[in-house]
Amino acid sequence: MKRIVIGLIVAIVLLVAIDFAAASAAEYQVSSRVREQLALPDDPAVKINGFPFLAQALAGDYRRVDVSADRLTVGSMHEVGVRAELYHVRVPFSQILSGSPGISVEDAQGSLLITRDDLIKQLPGVTKLTIGPVDYGALDAAVADSANAAPGSSVTGISPDDAVRLVATTNVLGQQVDVSVIAMLQLAGRQIQISPRDIRVGSGPQAARLPQVVQTGLRGLFTVRIDPGALPFSVTPTSLRAVDNALQISGVAHDLVISPGASSAGAAN
DSSP, X not given: OHHHHHHHHHHHHHHHHHHHHHHHHHXXXXXXXXXXXXXXXXXXXXXXXXXXXXXXXXXXXXXXXEEEEEEEEETTEEEEEXXXXXXXXXXXXXXXXXXXXXXXXXXXXXXXXXEHHHHGGGSTTOOEEEEEOOOHXXXXXXXXXXXXXXXXXXXXXXXXXXXXXXXXXXXXXXXXXXXXXXXXXXXXXXXXXXXXXXXXXXXXXXXXXXXXXXXXXXXXXXXXXXXXXXXXXXXXXXXXXXXXXXXXXXXXXXXXXXXXXXXXXXXXX
């Protein structure tokens, strides 16, 4: 009985090892194809989800594959991140073994991340910057405190999904101070538009609203339009939101084909 148990344990360990080895081989091949498709400088990180892998391999249908790459160059930006979630990635395992798989994807969700390191380059005069989302409480407080705000400087009617908070260090009346900006995020075609609506000195609950004449001068500084380049797999951008220290532009695509040697508009220039 002891020998049988030991034999079963050894067999299970071997099967798990084979499963992981096969998954690693498949991830390498998918990574190479994605690198060609997106014209990336290096192989992206690829993770095939689901266990056991061999069951998916025999069916030739991988339920979800995650792809990520960081520090890509787009125009003057050098820290752009790419994320993609591919659903029902179909490729025969025989093609994985041959090293030249043609891959079809039923659905894809792709996104680009514009980091604070790249955004600060679009803001001359700003020396420090943090990026974050805005909740309803912060918007309600800003609305209550801006009853006499000038046209175009109120946050009334903005939802948290369309807002970003920028906390930056810049020059105000000859002094380097922290300012807190609530801005509206918009997609203008494939470009990101940032339009400041509320600017205050300081950050957090103690931030004080600036006079309109000062806000007007700063509003131009924080009004930015950014071309983030093409989304992975030619995904059409449909969503723009603030995340932790980045802006995320994302969208979906369907019925993709990733063929050996093919290249679509990628994130890197």
